[in-house]
Amino acid sequence: MPLARAISAVENEAPDSIAILDACFAKGGRAFRIGITGPPGAGKSTLVARIAQEYRRRGETVGVVAVDPTSPFTGGALLGDRVRMGDLAGDPGVFIRSMATRGSQGGLAVYTAQVCDVLDAAGFSRLLIETVGVGQSELEVAQTADSTAVVLVPESGDGVQAMKAGLMEIGDLFVINKSDRDGAERAAFAVRGALELRPKPADGWTPPVLLTTASEGKGVVEVVERFEEHVAHLKARGGLAGRRRRRVEQRMRDLLRAQLWDGFERRLPAAAWAQEVEALEARRTTPHAAAARLTGRFGTADTPVAARGS
Amino acid sequence: MPLARAISAVENEAPDSIAILDACFAKGGRAFRIGITGPPGAGKSTLVARIAQEYRRRGETVGVVAVDPTSPFTGGALLGDRVRMGDLAGDPGVFIRSMATRGSQGGLAVYTAQVCDVLDAAGFSRLLIETVGVGQSELEVAQTADSTAVVLVPESGDGVQAMKAGLMEIGDLFVINKSDRDGAERAAFAVRGALELRPKPADGWTPPVLLTTASEGKGVVEVVERFEEHVAHLKARGGLAGRRRRRVEQRMRDLLRAQLWDGFERRLPAAAWAQEVEALEARRTTPHAAAARLTGRFGTADTPVAARGS
Numbered sequence: 001m002p003l004a005r006a007i008s009a010v011e012n013e014a015p016d017s018i019a020i021l022d023a024c025f026a027k028g029g030r031a032f033r034i035g036i037t038g039p040p041g042a043g044k045s046t047l048v049a050r051i052a053q054e055y056r057r058r059g060e061t062v063g064v065v066a067v068d069p070t071s072p073f074t075g076g077a078l079l080g081d082r083v084r085m086g087d088l089a090g091d092p093g094v095f096i097r098s099m100a101t102r103g104s105q106g107g108l109a110v111y112t113a114q115v116c117d118v119l120d121a122a123g124f125s126r127l128l129i130e131t132v133g134v135g136q137s138e139l140e141v142a143q144t145a146d147s148t149a150v151v152l153v154p155e156s157g158d159g160v161q162a163m164k165a166g167l168m169e170i171g172d173l174f175v176i177n178k179s180d181r182d183g184a185e186r187a188a189f190a191v192r193g194a195l196e197l198r199p200k201p202a203d204g205w206t207p208p209v210l211l212t213t214a215s216e217g218k219g220v221v222e223v224v225e226r227f228e229e230h231v232a233h234l235k236a237r238g239g240l241a242g243r244r245r246r247r248v249e250q251r252m253r254d255l256l257r258a259q260l261w262d263g264f265e266r267r268l269p270a271a272a273w274a275q276e277v278e279a280l281e282a283r284r285t286t287p288h289a290a291a292a293r294l295t296g297r298f299g300t301a302d303t304p305v306a307a308r309g310s
Numbered sequence: 311m312p313l314a315r316a317i318s319a320v321e322n323e324a325p326d327s328i329a330i331l332d333a334c335f336a337k338g339g340r341a342f343r344i345g346i347t348g349p350p351g352a353g354k355s356t357l358v359a360r361i362a363q364e365y366r367r368r369g370e371t372v373g374v375v376a377v378d379p380t381s382p383f384t385g386g387a388l389l390g391d392r393v394r395m396g397d398l399a400g401d402p403g404v405f406i407r408s409m410a411t412r413g414s415q416g417g418l419a420v421y422t423a424q425v426c427d428v429l430d431a432a433g434f435s436r437l438l439i440e441t442v443g444v445g446q447s448e449l450e451v452a453q454t455a456d457s458t459a460v461v462l463v464p465e466s467g468d469g470v471q472a473m474k475a476g477l478m479e480i481g482d483l484f485v486i487n488k489s490d491r492d493g494a495e496r497a498a499f500a501v502r503g504a505l506e507l508r509p510k511p512a513d514g515w516t517p518p519v520l521l522t523t524a525s526e527g528k529g530v531v532e533v534v535e536r537f538e539e540h541v542a543h544l545k546a547r548g549g550l551a552g553r554r555r556r557r558v559e560q561r562m563r564d565l566l567r568a569q570l571w572d573g574f575e576r577r578l579p580a581a582a583w584a585q586e587v588e589a590l591e592a593r594r595t596t597p598h599a600a601a602a603r604l605t606g607r608f609g610t611a612d613t614p615v616a617a618r619g620s
């Protein structure tokens with residue numbers, strides 16, 4: 001099956017998507033998954049394009065998955081002037097996909113992981129996952145990667161304290177992009193300061209803080225080198241297996257949630273649902289009480305099926 | 311119970327949070343919920359502060375819920391110079407809460423709705439929900455409001471086509487803020503053009519496109535008037551009841567998902583879980599097959615409990 005069709009089947013949750021995903025899962029596990037996240041306007045797409053070019057130069061094949069709704073990849077401006085994809089556009093060693101839909105089975109993170117599994121099985125050796133680091137779901141996507149770079153701009157320096165709760169916690173690398181602008185060194189200093197306050201990671205990795213000007217390709221080689229160094233470090237310390245186990249566990253939890261809901265929805269009579277909604281609208285009951293009644297009647301058995309006869 | 315303690319209990323999912331939420335649900339339903347969303351840097355927080363002031367001038371009480379992680383409300387700079395909250399800070403008719411945690415029971419939208427229910431029950435007549443319009447979950451939050459304004463800046467005009475899929479679909483009002491900058495009229499024109507391409511809403515409301523300079527308070531009175539006009543329109547046409555029913559249904563679905571998962575997790579033996587994860591790591595099975603085995607053994611009964619004897 002052609003790659004684009006397999007991905008479309010997964011995106012549309014077509015009947016054969018489960019078979020496709022199962023086949024991809026069995027074949028996958030070789031690609032190195034790299035997350036690129038950061039605030040809008042940090043130049044993530046340009047950096048992703050440059051990283052892809054550098055990986056191609058090194059003989060790797062590259063899949064790009066853009067989850068950023070503000071990304072030029074997503075906006076259809078791929079060949080426009082905002083991102084000069086240049087050599088990438090016609091290169092069969094590069095596959096670019098923007099996430100147009102968000103999937104109904106599980107969250108955005110599961111859905112992205114599924115598309116990555118397809119690209120992984122198709123043999124791409126490096127997957128670049130671009131997400132805008134603003135919403136919670138986008139942070140979760142970043143956490144599905146083996147290694148994640150947080151991309152900031154010189155002006156971000158002042159806001160590093162405020163960002164700590166989210167972005168600062170997930171970076172394995174930090175990149176101050178657009179570093180030809182004022183304050184790049186000061187921003188790098190602020191990030192290093194914030195990192196010192198972070199609990200030391202168990203795997204002994206100290207996130208480097210790098211300066212780039214992606215629009216001119218400056219600093220990109222070092223970013224790629226540090227990604228490769230990080231994955232080698234994780235492999236040596238066993239951290240890669242740990243990250244991948246957590247990813248598999250999260251994937252299972254999301255699938256289980258979806259399966260439990262689907263089963264429940266099939267058993268739930270429309271009349272029982274309508275009756276509870278009506279009671280809620282009249283405020284004769286509360287959401288928790290209504291939900292408890294419905295799960296009690298149509299939800300789970302108190303004992304596993306296998307044990308029920310005993 | 312003091313308001314701040316009730317909200318903290320809900321935020322921390324304390325044991326009494328369900329009782330609190332149920333009591334609040336029974337008492338609530340009177341507040342008008344207003345969503346303010348848009349890209350980072352559009353000046354949403356300043357606009358929210360100005361709208362709150364205008365509502366106070368009109369004798370309304372105001373609850374502010376900031377879900378935007380980049381918001382100055384959230385960053386603790388509430389009294390700083392970025393947002394001049396002025397009169398608001400010491401006013402007992404105003405309550406401001408930023409969403410520090412995201413909750414584990416259901417998504418961000420449920421969680422925000424719960425905090426709004428508490429403020430609603432506490433008697434605040436207008437709730438302003440500020441979200442950054444970037445991630446999917448933030449769009450969902452905006453959709454829990456009775457009326458939603460999408461805040462843009464003059465420079466957004468060029469990107470309106472790209473934004474259509476998300477932000478453009480959810481606005482009941484559009485605000486071009488920072489309209490003292492070049493291109494405000496052009497941006498308003500672009501938004502109006504994009505709105506013409508949108509399917510006509512069943513309720514017959516045409517979203518107005520307004521110009522503001524929130525930092526100077528310009529245009530804010532008209533924004534408030536249009537919100538009030540919109541809610542009056544919805545009430546007259548029955549649209550408000552429809553929006554609130556959809557909100558209740560979504561709330562129920564999220565609660566049911568959480569309850570189903572909690573029940574399943576309690577029944578799931580740790581050894582069975584570990585065995586499936588191990589098989590997945592060795593790629594001896596696939597996520598779908600593993601999930602189906604676990605739901606088959608510990609998940610749902612095929613028939614409702616009540617019908618099982620027949």
